[in-house]
Amino acid sequence: MGTAGFLVLLLSSSFLFEGNCLDDSGQKSESSELCPSDIESVLRQMSAALSAQQVEIRHLQEGIRHLQEENKHLLLENQATRTEVVSLQTEVVSLQTEVVSLQTEVVSLQTEVVSLQTEVVSLQTEVDSLQTEVVSLQTEVDSLQNNDKAQEAALERLQTSSSVTEHKVEALTHDKTVRQVAFSTALVESGGGQWFGPYSTDTTLVYKHVVTNTGNAYNPHTGIFTAPVRGVYHFHLHIFEDFGSYSSRVSLVKNGSKMVIANEYDSSGNGSASNSMSVLLEAGDVVYAVLWSSYRIYDNTNHFNTFSGHLLFTV
Ligand SMILES: *[C@@H]1O[C@H](CO)[C@@H](O)[C@H](O)[C@H]1NC(C)=O
Numbered sequence: 252m253g254t255a256g257f258l259v260l261l262l263s264s265s266f267l268f269e270g271n272c273l274d275d276s277g278q279k280s281e282s283s284e285l286c287p288s289d290i291e292s293v294l295r296q297m298s299a300a301l302s303a304q305q306v307e308i309r310h311l312q313e314g315i316r317h318l319q320e321e322n323k324h325l326l327l328e329n330q331a332t333r334t335e336v337v338s339l340q341t342e343v344v345s346l347q348t349e350v351v352s353l354q355t356e357v358v359s360l361q362t363e364v365v366s367l368q369t370e371v372v373s374l375q376t377e378v379d380s381l382q383t384e385v386v387s388l389q390t391e392v393d394s395l396q397n398n399d400k401a402q403e404a405a406l407e408r409l410q411t412s413s414s415v416t417e418h419k420v421e422a423l424t425h426d427k428t429v430r431q432v433a434f435s436t437a438l439v440e441s442g443g444g445q446w447f448g449p450y451s452t453d454t455t456l457v458y459k460h461v462v463t464n465t466g467n468a469y470n471p472h473t474g475i476f477t478a479p480v481r482g483v484y485h486f487h488l489h490i491f492e493d494f495g496s497y498s499s500r501v502s503l504v505k506n507g508s509k510m511v512i513a514n515e516y517d518s519s520g521n522g523s524a525s526n527s528m529s530v531l532l533e534a535g536d537v538v539y540a541v542l543w544s545s546y547r548i549y550d551n552t553n554h555f556n557t558f559s560g561h562l563l564f565t566v
């Protein structure tokens with residue numbers, strides 16, 4: 252407290268104690284003057300109060316210093332806290348951003364999960380269908396394997412049958428070749444006309460002029476036809492005689508047996524005769540024409556005398 256304050260206090264004290272002074276009789280004085288004892292007492296009181304106040308003031312000053320210091324600390328702390336708060340706010344904003352981004356990511360992952368689940372369901376369906384297909388294929392494979400065994404057996408049978416067929420084909424090919432049998436011949440091939448006979452014995456006629464000899468079964472050097480295959484053959488014979496002083500007689504002979512005869516006699520002149528036969532021959536059997544002994548025929552390059560034959564069919 253300053254000097255001016257103290258004086259004010261002093262003046263107000265004197266005013267306060269106005270009229271409280273006791274006179275000698277112990278009566279309260281009505282005068283306005285101050286009693287000296289009062290003043291002293293007041294001064295003492297004031298002094299005591301002053302020093303108490305001074306102590307208090309020191310205390311208060313100290314308290315203020317403390318408070319100021321504390322305030323400083325608090326300010327610093329506050330500043331630090333603010334900084335921290337700002338940093339925390341920044342962090343919060345960043346975390347919020349991160350949270351939003353994570354939420355977005357979560358949504359996207361959920362979508363992906365849903366899509367994957369759908370895909371899994373679809374794959375499961377596909378797997379089921381493939382398993383069904385595998386089972387069906389297995390059944391088919393089993394059936395094919397069974398079939399395979401059957402086919403192997405069938406193949407073996409076919410192979411056997413095929414070799415049989417091959418033989419048959421070979422035989423048929425041979426048959427076809429030998430089936431083409433046909434010949435047509437006449438006695439005289441070249442030069443002038445001539446008589447054959449009369450001879451003392453039956454004589455095989457050799458027809459030298461070969462018109463056709465398919466299959467070469469007729470031999471133009473011997474006059475003999477040899478059957479190449481078992482079958483029915485047809486033969487035809489034609490004979491001619493000129494200036495009729497002789498009879499004519501020619502037989503078709505099979506393996507030494509006279510089968511049919513062409514016979515002719517005309518005393519007035521030219522005469523001719525024919526005969527033919529269909530006969531079953533074994534392969535190797537022979538057929539030829541025989542002029543009987545003492546008979547005669549005539550031929551020239553006009554080919555009056557002919558010997559023909561062909562295979563009708565095999566049997
Ligand atoms: C047949 O007879 C006649 C006369 O009768 C003769 O002129 C002729 O040359 C004979 N021969 C033939 C092949 O016609």
Ligand SMILES: *[C@@H]1O[C@H](CO)[C@@H](O)[C@H](O)[C@H]1NC(C)=O
Pocket residue numbers: 506533535536537
């Ligand atoms: C017919 O004659 C031929 C040739 O001489 C002979 O190979 C064949 O065995 C004879 N056939 C018969 C049925 O006698």
